[in-house]
Amino acid sequence: MLRIEGLEAGYGEVRVLHGISLEVREGECVALVGANGAGKSTLLRAVSGMVRVLAGSVWFEGRDLTRMPPFHLASLGIAHVPEGRRLFPEMTVEENLMLGAWVEAARRARAESLERVYALFPRLKERRRQLAGTLSGGEQQMLAIGRGLMLRPRLLMLDEPSLGLSPRLVEDVFSGLQQISVQGVSLLLAEQNIVQALSLANRAYVLETGRVVMEGSGLELLGSPRLREAYLGV
Amino acid sequence: MHPEIVLQALVNGVLMGGVYSLVSIGLTLIFGVVRIVNFAHGEFLMAGMYLTYWLWVLTRLDPVAAALVTMPVLGGFGLLLFRVLIGRVLGAPDLAQIFLTVAISLVLQNLALLLFTANYRSVTVEYATAALRVGGVAFSVARLIAFGVAVVLSFLTGVFLTRTDLGRAMRAVAQDREAAVLLGIDPNRIYGMAVALGAALAAAGGSVIMPYFYVFPTVGASFVLMAFIVVIMGGLGNVTGAFLGGLIMGVAESFGILLVGGHGGVMVGFLVLVLVLMIRPHGLLAAPKG
């Protein structure tokens, strides 16, 4: 469904991604792991058209995303929950969620989607009238994911959903992602929390300084001595 | 000083302040959403006034009713201006943006001068001098109507921003443009609408003051100066703050004129601005951004 080929991208003159190829198939959960600065966020941002693509292509169901205005992606069913959550801080929880269903198709199912998100994250329902900027870190992350789900995406890209959360909240977020994945949404998950991400993922890619250095099934990589040594220190 | 004189100054100030609020809401909206300082905002008001004037001269259309015409016309003009000019400098350095809107302002002023000469023009409606008296205080009917329309339009703008999808999208773009794009919101469409709405509100302000105000090519200058003070006082991009700020500035100006005379209005206005900023450096309602 998503196919990236030879992608090179960067900021200004600085090239950050050096020819990345990867694929997310229908219904799959794919993890993107790697250290700080490996280029995970840049990769997701290149898919969304937020950084300039210098070479290569990004195909989503037969369409070249690099030739599309960035706001167009949501209407194709691609949701991107960006690094740092990027909520609208001076709007309520519910307003943030409603904006997630901005595109026409999602708007028609908005009331139902809202109930679904509230069922997945009951905390959000309790806080529906609260300003997003006043939520705790964990609640903000749930809201960011919930806002992405309001699109009823076919592909959900998440950038470090566990960042800054306590271990318990990380569990909550990952069990939420598990449920979303089971419902058939394809996931592309950038994470530094390697163990959690690889346990959830069907397949994973390891990024190092803008290149894919390893790929395989989540379990395969979890068991790989090279990965364990480089990233888990064991 | 007689208490009635003080009370009268207060009433005059509040009634004028409502119009300042309306014009300032348009300006702060354009700034908050599009992130551009619109130095041509006063010319939207000026154009609204001339259009109202000519509608009255040619068809005797009441100036307040003329707002129903000037709002869509100036709104459309604002949209066009965004599509053709303003939209092109969005990524450009601040200075380029400032030059552009200042240039638009100058062009429109000179266009008005060319078309309508520098003469002061006014309309004469039947209720021009009518007033309601409460105790010793007079409420000019024309000013009451202008105030009423301004408050209603300000309120409707607030309803639009908080209760409609498009309004929420506008606030979303103002708060985090990139996040809004990821949700499928086309920022250029929203920018165009914000400029259109801002221009329409300024034009409405121009229409409703025609019964008691002269129009001339540079009439926008004094209003835009006031609007800038209000926008800064209210907190950049803050619509509620602009509404309150407009009322405060109306009263400040009125007392300035009462206490200092003719040109005291703006002076006292600046003084009040300085005071407000000393207590709240980010404006009346804006939370300090870290």
Ligand SMILES: Nc1ncnc2c1ncn2[C@@H]1O[C@H](COP(=O)(O)OP(=O)(O)OP(=O)(O)O)[C@@H](O)[C@H]1O
């Ligand atoms: N806006 C930017 N301008 C210039 N360089 C940037 C910018 N954002 C990121 N970079 C650089 O691009 C490289 C990759 O960064 P990126 O954010 O994609 O890494 P990441 O894998 O997401 O890291 P993290 O786990 O810390 O989020 C880094 O060297 C970073 O310094």
Ligand SMILES: [Mg+2]
């Ligand atoms: Mg990152």
